[in-house]
Amino acid sequence: MLRVLQAAREEAGLTQEQLALRLGETQSFVSKVERGERRLDIVELRHIGRALGLTLLELAERIERLLSARTQ
Numbered sequence: 001m002l003r004v005l006q007a008a009r010e011e012a013g014l015t016q017e018q019l020a021l022r023l024g025e026t027q028s029f030v031s032k033v034e035r036g037e038r039r040l041d042i043v044e045l046r047h048i049g050r051a052l053g054l055t056l057l058e059l060a061e062r063i064e065r066l067l068s069a070r071t072q
Contacts, residue, residue: 004062005048006034012052022051 009019009030016030023030032038033048040048042056049059 001063001066002034002036004059004066008049008052008054008059008062009034014052019048019051023047 009016012019014022016034017027020027020030029038033040045059046056049056052059054062
């Protein structure tokens with residue numbers, strides 16, 4: 001999941017600081033999320049997705065594809 005979030009941020013052309021501003025959070029928060037030091041609940045994941053221009057469903061589908069690829 002961490003790779004998906006970082007990749008989505010980079011695809012959106014945002015730095016961690018820019019995403020943090022959109023979220024009303026600190027750059028440290030975004031960094032911790034991307035490193036797996038901060039777990040997200042579904043509402044936070046939806047909020048991040050929206051800040052990246054993705055729906056919760058689109059973000060979940062990306063995560064599912066990554067997880068499915070790992071189990072094959």
